[in-house]
Amino acid sequence: MRVDQITIKSNLKDYTVNFEDNADFIKNLAQMPNSVFVIDENIWNIYKNTHLSSIPQEKVIVQPVCEDIKNIDTVCAIYEKIMQFAPRKNMTIISFGGGIIQDITGFVASSLYRGVNWIFVPTTLLAQVDSCIGAKTSLNFKHFKNLVGTFYAPKEVYIYPEFLKSLNVQDFYSGVGEMAKLHIMAGKEKAQEFIDALPKIDALDNATLSKMTHNCLNIKKSYIETDEFDTGKRNMLNYGHCFGHAIESATNFAIPHGQAVVLGMILANKVSMDRKILSKDKLKFLEDKILYPILKVSKPVLDENKIVQAMHQDKKNVGNNMALIMLDDNFETSKILDLQENEVKKVLAQLG
Numbered sequence: 001m002r003v004d005q006i007t008i009k010s011n012l013k014d015y016t017v018n019f020e021d022n023a024d025f026i027k028n029l030a031q032m033p034n035s036v037f038v039i040d041e042n043i044w045n046i047y048k049n050t051h052l053s054s055i056p057q058e059k060v061i062v063q064p065v066c067e068d069i070k071n072i073d074t075v076c077a078i079y080e081k082i083m084q085f086a087p088r089k090n091m092t093i094i095s096f097g098g099g100i101i102q103d104i105t106g107f108v109a110s111s112l113y114r115g116v117n118w119i120f121v122p123t124t125l126l127a128q129v130d131s132c133i134g135a136k137t138s139l140n141f142k143h144f145k146n147l148v149g150t151f152y153a154p155k156e157v158y159i160y161p162e163f164l165k166s167l168n169v170q171d172f173y174s175g176v177g178e179m180a181k182l183h184i185m186a187g188k189e190k191a192q193e194f195i196d197a198l199p200k201i202d203a204l205d206n207a208t209l210s211k212m213t214h215n216c217l218n219i220k221k222s223y224i225e226t227d228e229f230d231t232g233k234r235n236m237l238n239y240g241h242c243f244g245h246a247i248e249s250a251t252n253f254a255i256p257h258g259q260a261v262v263l264g265m266i267l268a269n270k271v272s273m274d275r276k277i278l279s280k281d282k283l284k285f286l287e288d289k290i291l292y293p294i295l296k297v298s299k300p301v302l303d304e305n306k307i308v309q310a311m312h313q314d315k316k317n318v319g320n321n322m323a324l325i326m327l328d329d330n331f332e333t334s335k336i337l338d339l340q341e342n343e344v345k346k347v348l349a350q351l352g
């Protein structure tokens, strides 16, 4: 049953996020005419005889998932398979999976017939709390992460927390990392709400996960509705991501995205303290109550030169400077464009 709904206003077209407390919505999706399903292979294997059993097997494209397949070749392979279903412009692509399935199927939906209907069912916590709204689709090109992409919104998103039960610890806490980021950015009260909820998040309590997901989507909504095409305010959502992306690329994506973002927030806070906009007390509060408790990867061995190089290559930089989103004592974010190599190396050396 649908328990709640959030509408996202978009310059492209408004879309809804539906919160579901049982799998009936999947039975309805299974009956949708002229539809094709693209489903993460792990999800299909785990749930084909239970939550997904109503979906006719002949309408399913099962897609193996890893970061290496998020490219144009996979998109072409999916076009090829969809053409075998005698598609029409009014078809609907329904996809189930995490951010990788979202990026690939969003790109396919945005480009096929210059845009077909798309419904997305996020199955990772990261996709539920963060990536499912915002209308970005991204593909990797050679070693350039998310270089190619479009802005394209799904028609509908369905959040079903029950899927999270089968996530492994690192992927689950990857989503918790993004959840923490959004709650910190929303100010002290929301940060405290996150701290209070953490024991129940750890216990995978559905009602708590649903409530925290609501918070996250409402917080993100406030950024994307005012700056959907990422030319100003939306940039702030990159808090934790300037270092985070560099850590992902320097470690060859061994660390899940949201966990790299946790490390990125720890590092960005240290720069913010060095630049005297974040006090030592607040930095310690964030580290002790939020960031270290949700860090579930062991500290990676980071080559400081590789990190600096990756930060120089960040596609959001302007000119030759390195950018960083910093946090102040009121948990407000700001962007600097003059981050120096010695500041990066200093905080990397301090990473506990």
Ligand SMILES: NC(=O)c1ccc[n+]([C@@H]2O[C@H](COP(=O)([O-])OP(=O)(O)OC[C@H]3O[C@@H](n4cnc5c(N)ncnc54)[C@H](O)[C@@H]3O)[C@@H](O)[C@H]2O)c1
Residues within 6 Å of the ligand: 040, 041, 042, 043, 046, 065, 066, 067, 070, 097, 098, 099, 100, 101, 102, 103, 123, 124, 125, 126, 127, 130, 131, 132, 133, 134, 135, 136, 137, 138, 146, 163, 164, 165, 166, 167, 168, 171, 174, 256, 257
């Ligand atoms: N488009 C955007 O706005 C946006 C935003 C953030 C991240 N991303 C992209 O998302 C990707 C990361 O996505 P992600 O963290 O959601 O993970 P993912 O899609 O990489 O999935 C992680 C792993 O979990 C498995 N999995 C998915 N759901 C599962 C479930 N319920 N139970 C068991 N296993 C499950 C997958 O098969 C995969 O092995 C990156 O490529 C990133 O660039 C996109």
Ligand SMILES: [Zn+2]
Residues within 6 Å of the ligand: 178, 241, 257, 258, 261
């Ligand atoms: Zn992110």
